[in-house]
Amino acid sequence: MDITPVPEGPFRFRLERCDPMRVPGVVFASPDLLPGTVGDKALEQVVNVATLPGIVRASYAMPDVHWGYGFPIGGVAATDVDAAGVVSPGGVGFDISCGVRLLAADIDRVPLASRLPGLMDMLGDIVPRGMGGGGLWTLSGRAQMEKLLVGGAGYAVEHGHGVPRDLERCEDRGALAGADPSLVGQRAVERGLRQVGSLGSGNHFLEVQAVDQVYDAETAAAFGLHPGQVCVMIHCGSRGLGHQVCSDHVRIMDQSLRAFGITVPDRQLACAPVVSVPGRAYLAAMAAAANYGRANRQLLTEAARRAFAVAAGAGLDLVYDVSHNMAKIETHEVDGVPRRLCVHRKGATLALPPGHPDLPGELARFGHPVLVPGTMGTASYVMVGASGNDAFASSAHGAGRVWSRHQALRRVRGEQLRDDLESRGVLVRPSSWRGLAEEAPGAYKDVDAVVRATEGAGLARPVARLVPLGVVKG
DNA sequence: ATGTCC
Numbered sequence: 001m002d003i004t005p006v007p008e009g010p011f012r013f014r015l016e017r018c019d020p021m022r023v024p025g026v027v028f029a030s031p032d033l034l035p036g037t038v039g040d041k042a043l044e045q046v047v048n049v050a051t052l053p054g055i056v057r058a059s060y061a062m063p064d065v066h067w068g069y070g071f072p073i074g075g076v077a078a079t080d081v082d083a084a085g086v087v088s089p090g091g092v093g094f095d096i097s098c099g100v101r102l103l104a105a106d107i108d109r110v111p112l113a114s115r116l117p118g119l120m121d122m123l124g125d126i127v128p129r130g131m132g133g134g135g136l137w138t139l140s141g142r143a144q145m146e147k148l149l150v151g152g153a154g155y156a157v158e159h160g161h162g163v164p165r166d167l168e169r170c171e172d173r174g175a176l177a178g179a180d181p182s183l184v185g186q187r188a189v190e191r192g193l194r195q196v197g198s199l200g201s202g203n204h205f206l207e208v209q210a211v212d213q214v215y216d217a218e219t220a221a222a223f224g225l226h227p228g229q230v231c232v233m234i235h236c237g238s239r240g241l242g243h244q245v246c247s248d249h250v251r252i253m254d255q256s257l258r259a260f261g262i263t264v265p266d267r268q269l270a271c272a273p274v275v276s277v278p279g280r281a282y283l284a285a286m287a288a289a290a291n292y293g294r295a296n297r298q299l300l301t302e303a304a305r306r307a308f309a310v311a312a313g314a315g316l317d318l319v320y321d322v323s324h325n326m327a328k329i330e331t332h333e334v335d336g337v338p339r340r341l342c343v344h345r346k347g348a349t350l351a352l353p354p355g356h357p358d359l360p361g362e363l364a365r366f367g368h369p370v371l372v373p374g375t376m377g378t379a380s381y382v383m384v385g386a387s388g389n390d391a392f393a394s395s396a397h398g399a400g401r402v403w404s405r406h407q408a409l410r411r412v413r414g415e416q417l418r419d420d421l422e423s424r425g426v427l428v429r430p431s432s433w434r435g436l437a438e439e440a441p442g443a444y445k446d447v448d449a450v451v452r453a454t455e456g457a458g459l460a461r462p463v464a465r466l467v468p469l470g471v472v473k474g
Numbered sequence: 475a476t477g478t479c480c
Contacts, residue, residue, distance in 0.1 A: 132477050202475055238475095240477070246475090246476095
């Protein structure tokens with residue numbers, strides 16, 4: 001397919017609509033970040049998404065966009081619920097409610113320095129990670145799981161895993177509404193019973209970081225951040241449970257495409273009308289899996305707090321928790337008319353502007369926190385939602401891969417990477433050498449450039465830059 | 475991402 005991105009503004013390119021696209025594509029990027037039209041399927045996926053029934057305004061790609069299952073990672077697509085708009089599991093991804101949580105420590109990097117190795121050892125000992133394996137909290141059975149799938153982070157807090165204040169700093173207060181656990185299959189439940197409080201693998205991590213730079217002191221202070229401060233960033237998702245929910249519902253929707261008369265250019269875009277039986281079933285199961293992901297991050301928070309208390313004599317306050325793999329029913333103006341939309345954000349973060357009514361009270365003046373994990377060798381960012389975002393209040397979620405995992409393994413040895421990172425002052429507690437090598441900083445786009453493009457495109461503004469001190473790798 | 479294939 002010939003796809004030529006046309007510049008149409010700073011950090012903004014247009015993919016012109018042509019049949020069977022229903023809307024154009026819009027890619028937010030600098031020329032350097034723009035995926036090539038040769039050998040990169042991400043832009044083709046942006047075009048494919050633009051064909052979905054009910055899609056409005058445009059098929060969007062964030063500056064960290066890269067190839068994914070059906071939809072690109074870093075893709076945003078909104079469909080009109082009341083005009084036969086569809087929901088697609090591929091628009092959320094296999095790791096439902098994968099997301100990021102940032103904690104702020106009441107200690108700075110200088111006083112922590114001498115105790116950092118011991119702290120990393122303890123975190124390495126107590127944070128469950130890697131493929132399979134157990135978590136910090138084993139549930140008793142389906143009945144308890146159903147309560148967790150409805151209550152999310154709040155259910156974990158009710159059981160002593162955290163404090164009520166944590167929930168004020170979680171997207172949706174820690175639980176997405178509309179979860180129906182009866183629509184989560186038995187296999188998904190069984191996979192999830194022993195994985196609450198575990199990182200998983202791939203790009204998931206728990207990092208000890210320090211605030212390196214502050215760009216907006218007032219917003220940083222409102223988020224509880226100051227220069228030199230130690231933080232903990234947790235990136236993980238809904239493990240085997242979310243994966244199973246996605247698999248189960250992709251199969252159902254693949255089989256129901258014909259019944260709804262929907263044709264898609266790629267079977268990985270399997271979908272159904274939001275208001276249909278399979279559409280509603282997916283959204284209710286997805287919400288349940290999303291809440292599992294939130295509870296998972298809540299349990300890992302408790303592990304980090306225990307380690308910080310014992311090994312550093314320090315406490316951890318929740319800055320914010322965001323999910324970047326989700327579909328949500330939201331109201332946005334389209335052509336001047338408020339519409340109920342199903343907003344798919346796959347590798348994209350909610351970025352509500354200042355003053356938005358859905359923001360928790362103490363953050364309403366500032367905007368929705370946007371957490372942008374980078375790589376273990378570079379930096380991560382805290383941003384905040386900006387006014388004038390036309391991508392349904394969405395922003396970038398990370399650096400974005402440029403090397404496939406296979407390419408990374410050809411170029412990088414895990415042991416060598418560990419030595420490189422530790423010689424630069426980043427302590428590493430990996431779960432496997434292979435997994436570490438796949439996540440080499442060189443495998444990712446330049447996160448500083450992604451943040452510049454995100455700001456330049458008007459999606460979000462930078463608040464603070466965080467640098468890694470130690471990483472517990474999934 | 476994922477008991478890296480039911």
